[in-house]
Amino acid sequence: MEFILNSVEDTISLGKKLGSLLNAGDIICLEGDLGTGKTYFTKGIAKGLGIDEPITSPTFTIVNEYYGRLKLYHFDVYRVNDIDEIAEIGFDEYIFSDAVSIIEWANYIEELIPKKCIWVSIYKQPEKGPNYRKITIKYDGNRYNYIKELK
Amino acid sequence: MRILSLDSSTESATCAILDDYKLFGEITFNYKKQHSTVLMPMIDTLLKNLNMDIHSIDGFVVSKGPGSFTGLRIGAAVIKGLSQGTGKPFVGVSSLDALAYNLCYTSGIICPILDALRGNVYTALYNFTNNKLNMLSDYMLLSIEDLIKTLNNHNQPVCFIGDAVPKFKDNLTSNIKQISFSPANLNLARASSLGELGLKLLKSGIQDDLYSFAPFYLRKSQAEREYEKKLRLQVHE
Numbered sequence: 001m002e003f004i005l006n007s008v009e010d011t012i013s014l015g016k017k018l019g020s021l022l023n024a025g026d027i028i029c030l031e032g033d034l035g036t037g038k039t040y041f042t043k044g045i046a047k048g049l050g051i052d053e054p055i056t057s058p059t060f061t062i063v064n065e066y067y068g069r070l071k072l073y074h075f076d077v078y079r080v081n082d083i084d085e086i087a088e089i090g091f092d093e094y095i096f097s098d099a100v101s102i103i104e105w106a107n108y109i110e111e112l113i114p115k116k117c118i119w120v121s122i123y124k125q126p127e128k129g130p131n132y133r134k135i136t137i138k139y140d141g142n143r144y145n146y147i148k149e150l151k
Numbered sequence: 152m153r154i155l156s157l158d159s160s161t162e163s164a165t166c167a168i169l170d171d172y173k174l175f176g177e178i179t180f181n182y183k184k185q186h187s188t189v190l191m192p193m194i195d196t197l198l199k200n201l202n203m204d205i206h207s208i209d210g211f212v213v214s215k216g217p218g219s220f221t222g223l224r225i226g227a228a229v230i231k232g233l234s235q236g237t238g239k240p241f242v243g244v245s246s247l248d249a250l251a252y253n254l255c256y257t258s259g260i261i262c263p264i265l266d267a268l269r270g271n272v273y274t275a276l277y278n279f280t281n282n283k284l285n286m287l288s289d290y291m292l293l294s295i296e297d298l299i300k301t302l303n304n305h306n307q308p309v310c311f312i313g314d315a316v317p318k319f320k321d322n323l324t325s326n327i328k329q330i331s332f333s334p335a336n337l338n339l340a341r342a343s344s345l346g347e348l349g350l351k352l353l354k355s356g357i358q359d360d361l362y363s364f365a366p367f368y369l370r371k372s373q374a375e376r377e378y379e380k381k382l383r384l385q386v387h388e
Contacts (some may be wrong), residue, residue, distance in 0.1 A: 086367070087370060092267075092268045114269070
């Protein structure tokens with residue numbers, strides 16, 4: 001599924017719609033260059049989960065935890081040099097829990113990502129304008145069929 | 152020798168005080184991992200109700216893994232703190248040994264399985280002969296399929312115990328002939344089992360070092376993971 005958006009607000013709003021559909025244990029992977037809006041998309045998801053706290057990128061903490069309609073684990077693995085660093089914080093115990101997990105830069109730790117997940121890629125569209133983004137959402141697993149409801 | 156034993160490697164938060172002849176008391180909560188909030192009050196309650204002082208404990212035993220990353224670290228931190236503060240020794244014992252010991256006097260192979268996620272289990276094979284628990288394998292991280300193969304090669308009755316039993320019971324039952332499962336009252340990590348094994352070690356002079364001790368997590372090696380990744384890629388092509 002593809003979305004062409006041209007503002008930060010649209011990115012947040014799409015995230016919010018997704019956030020309102022999520023179920024316990026869902027895993028969302030985010031891929032895209034620096035400054036494409038992965039964290040804004042996450043802010044939207046958090047809103048959709050009913051989380052009021054400000055969301056900041058866990059670039060240095062690796063993972064932040066929030067409490068809303070569901071618990072949210074927000075990962076950023078950009079800084080990770082070795083996949084073992086992530087495995088050794090007990091990554092599996094986080095993502096196979098009943099919380100929602102969002103993983104920014106998931107492509108860096110692809111071998112730790114379960115097959116059944118939502119994969120969101122965000123790319124700039126400089127030929128259309130500086131604020132244009134193409135957001136592609138793919139998923140594997142029947143549990144994520146609700147993605148079809150996103151418009 | 153009187154010891155305090157603690158196991159937080161699985162969902163079970165469990166603490167016991169025992170000596171050679173007697174289990175004085177044991178508290179176990181086998182419900183949702185909440186180790187960081189319940190462990191210290193449990194130890195405190197146990198000591199108070201037994202009218203014992205932490206300084207009357209001669210040594211400590213803690214689960215050294217495998218199991219939950221966070222749980223193992225909480226347990227190790229607590230026991231290291233108590234050991235350093237009181238100046239008494241401590242020793243780490245595997246949670247798998249302790250689970251197998253729950254099933255002592257079982258004939259055939261005793262096979263504890265802890266859920267390692269992604270279809271894998273932490274496991275080791277044991278038997279109980281001449282009043283002693285014997286290890287028949289190393290500590291292993293195996294897929295359930297590989298474990299079934301390994302056990303079928305042994306061709307002996309197997310009794311399973313551990314938190315991965317509910318998840319894999321059907322699969323195991325349909326693939327292993329002589330099979331049984333631990334009753335629920337024994338199927339949990341108990342600090343008394345861990346403590347009894349640790350007590351023997353401490354009495355024979357075996358102890359762990361405060362500064363170098365770390366739990367073991369049994370991760371697959373880099374080489375194994377790369378190999379699996381390669382296999383996955385081939386499937387996709």
